[in-house]
Amino acid sequence: MADPARARKMADRIKEIVAKRLDKGLRDPRLGFVTITDVRVTGDLQHASIFYTVYGTDEEREDSAKALKAATGMLRSEVGRNITARLTPSLEFIADAIPENAEHISALLREAQTRDAETASLAATAEYAGEADPYVKPREFDEDGEEILDGDDSVDESDAAR
16 A cells, blocks of 8 residues: 555646646547546555546537547556656546536525525515514512503502412
């Protein structure tokens, strides 16, 4: 098992090598605008998973996936020439779902915003179901010690028993 720091360094190096090679261009017309987003190398440094995105339609994504699959051997040779490891890791290209996830999150945020606006509009016109202040208030007494009820200076007999 290799050091995790070494695996991260190798992943970064593989990302640079593959990105540069794709930037130079492959002779495959199916390859679209590909961006390498991440590379993960296993702990034994034998396998590298390369995550990528393609700008364009679904058909262009499929064509780019086929082109990358066809160019895997050539890209692995390029990686083997440019890294300082005893064995060259096998490469696997995986389409990254970042654009789809970002669109899904944006849709959820838009929905939350509209629901917040609806709640705010309902709250602005809302009225209390009971009294505006439902909490029990402390009793008030006049200077003679008698309880004052709702602005009334007299005490009912039922209240006097309390």
